[in-house]
Amino acid sequence: xxxxxxxxxxxxxxxxxxxxxxxxxxxxxxxxxxxxxxxxxxxxxxxxxxxxxxxxxxxxxxxxxxxxxxxxxxxxxxxxxxxxxxxxxxxxxxxxxxxxxxxxxxxxxxxxxxxxxxxxxxxxxxxxxxxxxxxxxxxxxxxxxxxxxxxxxxxxxxxxxxxxxxxxxxxxxxxxxxxxxxxxxxxxxxxxxxxxxxxxxxxxxxxxxxxxxxxxxxxxxxxxxxxxxxxxxxxxxxxxxxxxxxxxxxxxxxxxxxxxxxxxxxxxxxxxxxxxxxxxxxxxxxxxxxxxxxxxxxxxxxxxxxxxxxxxxxxxxxxxxxxxxxxxxxxxxxxxxxxxxxxxxxxxxxxx
Amino acid sequence: xxxxxxxxxxxxxxxxxxxxxxxxxxxxxxxxxxxxxxxxxxxxxxxxxxxxxxxxxxxxxxxxxxxxxxxxxxxxxxxxxxxxxxxxxxxxxxxxxxxxxxxxxxxxxxxxxxxxxxxxxxxxxxxxxxxxxxxxxxxxxxxxxxxxxxxxxxxxxxxxxxxxxxxxxxxxxxxxxxxxxxxxxxxxxxxxxxxxxxxxxxxxxxxxxxxxxxxxxxxxxxxxxxxxxxxxxxxxxxxxxxxxxxxxxxxxxxxxxxxxxxxxxxxxxxxxxxxxxxxxxxxxxxxxxxxxxxxxxxxxxxxxxxxxxxxxxxxxxxxxxxxxx
Ligand SMILES: [Zn+2]
Numbered sequence: 001x002x003x004x005x006x007x008x009x010x011x012x013x014x015x016x017x018x019x020x021x022x023x024x025x026x027x028x029x030x031x032x033x034x035x036x037x038x039x040x041x042x043x044x045x046x047x048x049x050x051x052x053x054x055x056x057x058x059x060x061x062x063x064x065x066x067x068x069x070x071x072x073x074x075x076x077x078x079x080x081x082x083x084x085x086x087x088x089x090x091x092x093x094x095x096x097x098x099x100x101x102x103x104x105x106x107x108x109x110x111x112x113x114x115x116x117x118x119x120x121x122x123x124x125x126x127x128x129x130x131x132x133x134x135x136x137x138x139x140x141x142x143x144x145x146x147x148x149x150x151x152x153x154x155x156x157x158x159x160x161x162x163x164x165x166x167x168x169x170x171x172x173x174x175x176x177x178x179x180x181x182x183x184x185x186x187x188x189x190x191x192x193x194x195x196x197x198x199x200x201x202x203x204x205x206x207x208x209x210x211x212x213x214x215x216x217x218x219x220x221x222x223x224x225x226x227x228x229x230x231x232x233x234x235x236x237x238x239x240x241x242x243x244x245x246x247x248x249x250x251x252x253x254x255x256x257x258x259x260x261x262x263x264x265x266x267x268x269x270x271x272x273x274x275x276x277x278x279x280x281x282x283x284x285x286x287x288x289x290x291x292x293x294x295x296x297x298x299x300x301x302x303x304x305x306x307x308x309x310x311x312x313x314x315x316x317x318x319x320x321x322x323x324x325x326x327x328x329x330x331x332x333x334x335x336x337x338x339x340x341x342x343x344x345x346x347x348x349x350x351x352x
Numbered sequence: 353x354x355x356x357x358x359x360x361x362x363x364x365x366x367x368x369x370x371x372x373x374x375x376x377x378x379x380x381x382x383x384x385x386x387x388x389x390x391x392x393x394x395x396x397x398x399x400x401x402x403x404x405x406x407x408x409x410x411x412x413x414x415x416x417x418x419x420x421x422x423x424x425x426x427x428x429x430x431x432x433x434x435x436x437x438x439x440x441x442x443x444x445x446x447x448x449x450x451x452x453x454x455x456x457x458x459x460x461x462x463x464x465x466x467x468x469x470x471x472x473x474x475x476x477x478x479x480x481x482x483x484x485x486x487x488x489x490x491x492x493x494x495x496x497x498x499x500x501x502x503x504x505x506x507x508x509x510x511x512x513x514x515x516x517x518x519x520x521x522x523x524x525x526x527x528x529x530x531x532x533x534x535x536x537x538x539x540x541x542x543x544x545x546x547x548x549x550x551x552x553x554x555x556x557x558x559x560x561x562x563x564x565x566x567x568x569x570x571x572x573x574x575x576x577x578x579x580x581x582x583x584x585x586x587x588x589x590x591x592x593x594x595x596x597x598x599x600x601x602x603x604x605x606x607x608x609x610x611x612x613x614x615x616x617x618x619x620x621x622x623x624x625x626x627x628x629x630x631x632x633x634x635x636x637x638x639x640x641x642x643x644x645x646x647x648x649x650x651x652x653x654x655x656x657x658x659x660x661x662x663x664x665x666x667x668x669x670x671x672x673x674x675x676x677x
Contacts, residue, residue: 019530020360020531020533020536022531022532022535022563023532024532024563024564024565025533025534025572028564028570028572031570042569058527058529059364059366059525059527059529060529066563068567069563070570071570072568072569072570072571073567073568074567074568074569114530115527115528115529116525116526116527117439117525117526120439120525121525123439124523124525128372128521129372129374129378129403129490129519129521130378130403130460130461130490131461132521133489133490133491133521134441134462134463134491135437135439135440135441136448136461137437140431140433140448141448143448144429144431144449144450147429147430147474148428148429151429193434194434195432195433195434196431196432196434196469197431198431240405242401242405242409244401244452244458244460244461245409245458248429
């Protein structure tokens with residue numbers, strides 16, 4: 001497998017409501033920033049562009065096509081889109097580079113969830129016969145998953161609160177974070193339940209925003225003369241839509257993807273895990289075999305701000321930038337999609 | 353130049369009036385539901401999956417053997433919804449639960465009407481509360497209740513015993529759309545009876561309605577350009593099909609129009625002319641509604657109508673300089 005370099009990454013602030021910003025106005029600032037970091041002028045200067053977004057979030061048909069207006073796609077560029085988190089757009093571009101049909105690629109993800117009722121919108125991604133007609137929302141499934149783990153004694157409510165306290169505390173150093181603060185586990189446990197057993201702070205916030213990244217071959221990165229982090233492994237797996245057949249206290253798909261991506265092939269200095277609910281960080285840490293010497297979610301993770309369809313790519317960007325800045329030598333990034341961590345993508349990154 | 357724009361929002365509901373074909377497996381489950389019976393399907397390893405799936409989640413083998421299961425079982429996990437959302441099946445607090453029916457090896461999702469969170473516990477026994485009328489939908493189960501609760505409601509016999517092959521699955525989602533900065537500025541000008549576009553700082557093209565960027569150059573657009581009422585027909589079509597809810601009687605003309613001074617067309621109606629006289633290059637002018645009717649909308653212009661000016665050659669359309677003001 002060919003090494004692929006991440007040379008640039010930018011993300012917007014996570015905002016509860018981006019208000020009067022359309023998709024172009026959300027995307028353009030992060031594109032401008034990655035072009036600047038790479039030293040190129042526009043999407044015309046890369047071989048391939050791929051984006052991730054979901055029109056249902058804002059209820060605007062073909063918003064992803066409108067987003068292309070931010071690119072300067074004249075003369076026509078090679079462009080693609082995934083109706084998923086942009087981490088899967090990275091996967092598509094990574095494959096293109098493996099195949100030798102591109103040397104460089106621009107990726108971006110954006111989400112404007114504020115116009116709709118996100119948990120209800122997401123209920124419609126479920127099985128259309130058995131689940132979607134009941135309008136069971138994402139928070140409910142996560143809450144039932146948490147109870148499974150609490151009932152078995154695998155975790156305690158204090159373990160969940162510890163994840164939240166650390167996330168909010170780490171987010172104090174993240175200028176893009178939406179929720180941050182210095183709260184103790186005891187403070188958090190005093191709060192009432194929301195969808196029991198979850199408290200509000202166990203659930204990620206709803207955020208609007210965007211992120212962008214530029215990846216390329218090692219040769220191209222050297223030619224551009226920019227520092228970079230290297231993608232050493234990447235893999236994604238999905239579990240059945242028949243949710244009753246899944247063991248919700250484990251993430252089997254993360255275990256398989258982590259092995260295939262080579263997580264255990266070296267020490268992991270840093271990991272950014274896409275855990276929209278506090279207990280899911282515990283599931284993921286275990287599934288990836290991460291020990292206490294790995295710094296988990298130094299950005300605060302998605303409990304501090306969750307731009308649906310961009311947060312997965314941002315996890316990868318967060319790890320890459322830490323490696324580029326010399327703060328870590330080897331890291332793991334995780335992206336997820338679907339109820340209770342149904343689909344998971346693992347990326348292993350190393351310094352050059 | 354842009355000054356700060358007023359925020360323009362509009363609530364709307366998106367409706368997807370889907371009907372879905374069920375296939376034989378889901379269809380059998382829904383047919384059984386309508387007859388107030390629960391069924392599962394035998395997986396490759398002999399386990400009974402409820403609700404039934406077409407293919408084994410592990411071996412991917414096609415599954416065919418239906419198994420009757422009970423309409424009562426055990427709560428494997430659950431959560432408590434204090435404040436039900438509008439779309440939820442109950443408007444008072446309730447539990448979502450994964451319930452393993454007697455005879456099944458996997459739990460299924462449904463809701464439990466327990467009245468109070470304290471009445472819920474993992475491992476508790478619950479039973480189906482059948483809907484008074486059944487239709488072959490998940491809502492034929494009007495939630496589960498704790499097994500000890502006496503159910504007194506009258507149950508009407510199923511209206512049909514035909515095999516179900518399809519189901520209505522309408523989806524309505526509500527949103528509050530907020531216009532972007534460029535669109536908001538444009539609509540505010542429309543409300544004042546003015547057509548205001550934006551110019552690209554790079555290629556100098558003028559866009560109306562503006563979107564805040566030049567799609568060709570990929571740069572933000574900010575410079576505003578007020579345009580006049582005259583335009584040229586770039587393309588057109590004659591519509592013969594009546595559109596539900598549209599007051600305009602067919603046949604009528606919809607045209608791509610390029611305003612003088614602009615470089616890209618927009619769609620609008622063409623009237624006060626014979627449909628067969630409409631042609632590419634034809635000169636037209638906006639007819640505005642009375643000022644009292646102006647809102648934040650393109651409909652402030654009732655339609656465009658022909659004017660007595662020579663046609664524009666095809667290669668000049670979209671390249672005119674605005675001289676008419
Ligand atoms: Zn331009």
